[in-house]
Amino acid sequence: MTWFLDHIPEVLRLAWTHAYLAGIPLVVGLALALPLGWLARRYSWLYAPFTAGFGLLYTIPSLALFVMLPLFTGYGILSPVNVVIALSLYTLALLVRTVADGLGAVPDHVQNAATAMGYTRGKRFFAIELPLAVPVIAAGLRVAAVSNVSIVSVGTIIGVQQLGLLFSDGFNRDFYDPLVVGIIGCVVLALLFDGIIILLARLLTPWQRATGGRA
Amino acid sequence: MNGVITWLTDPLNWSGSDGIPGQTLTHLWYSAISLFVACLIAIPLGLAIGHTGRGRFFVVNLAGAARAIPSLGLLYLMVLWLFPKLKGDSAFLVPSLIVLIVLAIPPLMAGAYAGVEGVDPAARDAAKGMGMTGMQVLGKVEVPNALPLILSGFRSATLQVIATATLAAVAGTGGLGRFLIDGQKIRDYPQMAGGALLVAVLALVVDLLLAVVQRYVVSPGLTGRGAGPARGSRRRSPNRNLGNTPLDVDIPSTTRTVDPQTP
Amino acid sequence: MKLTKITLTIATAAALMATAACGNSGGDPLATTSSSSSGGAASSTIKVGSADFPESALLAEIYAGALEAKGVKVEKKLNIGAREAYIPALQDGSIDLIPEYTGVLRDYFKKGQTGTDAEAVYTELKASVPATLTVLDKSAAEDKDALVMKKSRADELGVKSIADLAGKADKLTVGGPPEWKTRDTGIPGFKKIYGLEFKAFRPLDAGGPLTLAALKNGQIDAGDLFTTDPSIAANDLVALEDPKSMYAAQNVVPLITKSKSNPTIEGALNAVSAKLDTATLSDLLTQVVVDKKDADTVAKEFLTKAGLA
Numbered sequence: 001m002t003w004f005l006d007h008i009p010e011v012l013r014l015a016w017t018h019a020y021l022a023g024i025p026l027v028v029g030l031a032l033a034l035p036l037g038w039l040a041r042r043y044s045w046l047y048a049p050f051t052a053g054f055g056l057l058y059t060i061p062s063l064a065l066f067v068m069l070p071l072f073t074g075y076g077i078l079s080p081v082n083v084v085i086a087l088s089l090y091t092l093a094l095l096v097r098t099v100a101d102g103l104g105a106v107p108d109h110v111q112n113a114a115t116a117m118g119y120t121r122g123k124r125f126f127a128i129e130l131p132l133a134v135p136v137i138a139a140g141l142r143v144a145a146v147s148n149v150s151i152v153s154v155g156t157i158i159g160v161q162q163l164g165l166l167f168s169d170g171f172n173r174d175f176y177d178p179l180v181v182g183i184i185g186c187v188v189l190a191l192l193f194d195g196i197i198i199l200l201a202r203l204l205t206p207w208q209r210a211t212g213g214r215a
Numbered sequence: 216m217n218g219v220i221t222w223l224t225d226p227l228n229w230s231g232s233d234g235i236p237g238q239t240l241t242h243l244w245y246s247a248i249s250l251f252v253a254c255l256i257a258i259p260l261g262l263a264i265g266h267t268g269r270g271r272f273f274v275v276n277l278a279g280a281a282r283a284i285p286s287l288g289l290l291y292l293m294v295l296w297l298f299p300k301l302k303g304d305s306a307f308l309v310p311s312l313i314v315l316i317v318l319a320i321p322p323l324m325a326g327a328y329a330g331v332e333g334v335d336p337a338a339r340d341a342a343k344g345m346g347m348t349g350m351q352v353l354g355k356v357e358v359p360n361a362l363p364l365i366l367s368g369f370r371s372a373t374l375q376v377i378a379t380a381t382l383a384a385v386a387g388t389g390g391l392g393r394f395l396i397d398g399q400k401i402r403d404y405p406q407m408a409g410g411a412l413l414v415a416v417l418a419l420v421v422d423l424l425l426a427v428v429q430r431y432v433v434s435p436g437l438t439g440r441g442a443g444p445a446r447g448s449r450r451r452s453p454n455r456n457l458g459n460t461p462l463d464v465d466i467p468s469t470t471r472t473v474d475p476q477t478p
Numbered sequence: 479m480k481l482t483k484i485t486l487t488i489a490t491a492a493a494l495m496a497t498a499a500c501g502n503s504g505g506d507p508l509a510t511t512s513s514s515s516s517g518g519a520a521s522s523t524i525k526v527g528s529a530d531f532p533e534s535a536l537l538a539e540i541y542a543g544a545l546e547a548k549g550v551k552v553e554k555k556l557n558i559g560a561r562e563a564y565i566p567a568l569q570d571g572s573i574d575l576i577p578e579y580t581g582v583l584r585d586y587f588k589k590g591q592t593g594t595d596a597e598a599v600y601t602e603l604k605a606s607v608p609a610t611l612t613v614l615d616k617s618a619a620e621d622k623d624a625l626v627m628k629k630s631r632a633d634e635l636g637v638k639s640i641a642d643l644a645g646k647a648d649k650l651t652v653g654g655p656p657e658w659k660t661r662d663t664g665i666p667g668f669k670k671i672y673g674l675e676f677k678a679f680r681p682l683d684a685g686g687p688l689t690l691a692a693l694k695n696g697q698i699d700a701g702d703l704f705t706t707d708p709s710i711a712a713n714d715l716v717a718l719e720d721p722k723s724m725y726a727a728q729n730v731v732p733l734i735t736k737s738k739s740n741p742t743i744e745g746a747l748n749a750v751s752a753k754l755d756t757a758t759l760s761d762l763l764t765q766v767v768v769d770k771k772d773a774d775t776v777a778k779e780f781l782t783k784a785g786l787a
Contacts, residue, residue: 059418064411078572159558171291183288190283
């Protein structure tokens with residue numbers, strides 16, 4: 001406990017880095033998953049290969065990805081960009097299916113109503129399909145956020161400073177304090193992400209509160 | 216890339232207990248024990264919550280927090296804490312198994328309770344009306360109806376456990392993680408990439424097998440192989456989960472936790 | 479303030495997406511700056527790295543403190559998990575300076591060299607270092623691999639040195655870093671140099687917490703720890719002698735990028751090396767590992783006491 005009190009600035013610095021290393025990939029991964037998920041939904045023959053193929057990315061062990069990615073990206077080996085790219089891939093792996101399923105969950109009669117009202121395909125996507133898919137996509141994002149926070153901690157292997165540093169510090173010195181502080185920090189961070197996503201999803205789906213139902 | 220193929224096709228790497236088949240079996244073995252123990256804990260608990268509706272808030276949030284525990288940190292903590300308390304080889308293995316069990320519990324439990332909770336209330340009422348006891352309703356109506364989601368949760372847990380079981384090598388045991396760690400230490404990147412590839416292939420094969428199992432275990436009434444189920448609500452019908460990879464199970468369960476309407 | 483930070487990160491994310499596609503090798507938009515440097519004038523800043531074990535981080539803190547005392551701008555990038563990451567990092571300019579050990583470093587750059595005493599290893603190392611890098615003066619402080627046993631177990635077997643294990647090794651399990659499986663510092667070396675074949679090898683870590691725990695609890699009979707490790711004395715362990723010098727000398731030595739070095743820097747680091755010996759290093763490390771003090775605090779106290787800062 002005293003260790004924590006003595007090291008609050010250090011812990012906060014690591015937590016902040018941890019937060020953006022886990023957070024940016026959520027945005028990037030989602031931005032990539034939206035068009036891919038849309039494609040998988042639009043062309044049904046793409047659905048199986050896309051969802052299975054991208055899902056497979058998730059099984060690449062993070063340790064291997066972190067060490068070998070710099071060989072492919074050309075970024076400096078210690079560059080946090082490698083972590084961001086790796087985690088964007090994992091996020092993408094989790095979200096392509098979610099986005100495709102979320103878009104597919106829009107009932108046919110709603111789609112038909114929109115078409116009848118003269119909505120073009122593009123307008124229908126942004127005005128109807130995407131907003132209605134928000135709850136499903138948000139649920140997928142929550143899973144990705146938690147997973148990202150956990151995986152970022154493996155980044156110590158390539159010298160990226162984040163809360164995982166406290167794990168190896170505690171482990172190396174047989175010292176519970178930093179180790180436990182690091183774990184709690186990760187859990188708190190994950191729950192924060194979770195809360196933010198829930199909040200955003202609510203803001204984006206005002207009709208849910210109005211009707212109390214779900215799309 | 217050529218290096219990876221050379222590594223994968225070198226007969227030397229396919230022999231002995233620390234060869235590819237041996238480490239793959241070890242990997243599967245660790246995964247299987249963890250999943251078995253996790254099922255013993257999570258599925259009864261999930262069914263109970265789904266059936267009674269009690270303790271849901273507490274358990275769901277606990278599972279949410281468990282999901283957020285970083286595996287690497289937990290592994291280190293378990294090694295420091297448990298290692299001195301254990302004898303023989305179990306000292307290397309138990310910390311990793313605990314990490315994998317903690318990892319597997321949330322999706323398994325979410326699948327179980329979301330499945331039971333999502334059973335059409337009309338079906339449940341009909342069963343009660345026919346004079347079934349609570350246990351009978353659970354066993355004959357709720358579990359069969361929840362099976363697609365339970366299995367979905369199981370697939371999700373399996374995928375995560377197989378992908379994460381590489382951590383066991385960090386704690387000094389075998390499994391496919393050995394190739395990753397050993398490869399990294401001697402800068403043998405083909406070995407490392409080969410190991411990573413094997414993990415991905417193993418996860419894919421196991422997932423496909425489970426997909427087949429899922430298809431044949433689930434009642435025909437739910438899969439659409441027989442008469443379709445009643446579709447009273449707009450909720451995605453269970454058969455849609457059939458072709459899905461596992462992680463999908465989180466969607467219904469987590470959207471529910473957000474729902475302010477549910478007690 | 480917070481908002482600008484968020485927009486900034488989103489902007490970098492976008493920039494990142496754009497550059498990631500074309501494999502830009504120069505940019506490092508997310509570089510963590512841990513100290514004074516605020517863009518520009520990066521060339522005058524020395525980026526000090528370390529491996530992620532306590533002694534390496536401690537030595538890096540000492541180097542950083544000594545450089546700062548001479549007015550050199552320093553940025554710390556400590557605790558890099560693997561040598562396979564930080565040596566390439568030196569070569570691509572992500573870091574400029576890191577504390578190293580003569581023996582392992584020589585073997586990393588060029589395998590199969592045979593010197594074992596401090597001078598020979600250092601000479602071979604200097605000849606093996608790639609052209610862009612250089613090592614400064616080695617210090618007397620040494621921290622080498624040792625095969626360590628429980629004292630009680632060693633006494634019971636009547637073993638004082640690795641050579642004494644002859645005829646007994648086939649009943650013993652040995653633990654060490656994963657690379658021991660294939661490297662001459664490990665299983666092949668025991669066989670070649672001492673004619674020992676152990677019952678089993680358990681891949682653990684390089685003198686880390688796993689090896690220590692496994693030794694203490696008897697899962698392994700002998701294991702790889704480092705000679706400065708305070709846990710050896712603290713846990714009634716004993717390091718076996720190495721009469722045939724299987725383990726080459728491992729003197730602490732600064733490895734630095736040549737183009738970043740200058741007389742001020744060399745002077746400061748060589749002064750540190752001159753003041754460090756094995757006993758001092760072991761004592762400093764005890765403060766970090768056993769007393770749980772912070773490496774930077776211990777480093778500062780040492781520098782002040784030694785008159786280096």
